[in-house]
Amino acid sequence: MRSSKIRRKSTFIDMTPFVDVAFLILTFFILVTKFKPDEIVTIQTPSSVSSEVIKNDKDAIVVMFDKTGKVYFQVAENIRKVAIESILSSTDSALKKEFIKTGIIATPISQIANYYATPEKERNSIATGIPVDSLNNELSLLIKSMHANNKGKEKFYIKGDNAAKYPAFKNIIKSLKENNIYEFNLITTTEQIPSGSALASSIKNKK
Secondary structure: OOOOOOOOOOOOOOOHHHHHHHHHHHHHHHHHOOOOOOOOOOOOOOEEEOOOOOOOOOOEEEEEEOOOOOEEEEEOHHHHHHHHHHOOOOOOHHHHHHHHHHOEEOOOHHHHHHHHHOOHHHHHHHOOOOOEOOOOEHHHHHHHHHHHHOOOOOEEEEEEOOOOOHHHHHHHHHHHHHOOOOOOEEOOEEEOOOOOOHHHHHHHHHO
16 A cells, blocks of 8 residues: 655744734833933042952942042932932922932032033033032031931942042041041942952952
8 A cells, every 4th residue: 555645844933923022022121221320420430459349239329529629429219319308408399300310419509409400411511519628518418418317328439530639539538527427438440350469369268
């Protein structure tokens, strides 16, 4: 009896539904992703060697100063509502909404409303920095307000430009000390640990 052969047919897979799904997933991630806001000023931090990595702290307060000595204050997203209650006395909802986006204070307190009322692309031109001189140390007042209203849960970081003069750094340290804050972290550009150094040997021994 002659055996019958099954006719083979080529397999065809319609990829159109998969393409639709891919675009849906891409659209979802674009809509829910929160992009990091641009920094108020570009700061070239000094380099350092360390075996510790600072994680993204949700309760962080970063005090920045550029090469000209201007000081800026940035509050992490998790505690920006606390900052509004303790720093911004204005009831302007538009001002609060803009502050929530970046958490940046780049002017004297009296000029914050004008700063955030200015279009975002033009704000850098009016960012005069926070007064830190002995007669009008608003940085110390900002630290005091945040420290009190956040019940001391925040962590302070200092990020300074490598070309800045020492007095700018000294004034920030002084403002922290005035509020009995002696623990803070310095943000630097991390370098690779030199092989054969004491730090490299200590890490190797721990392993």
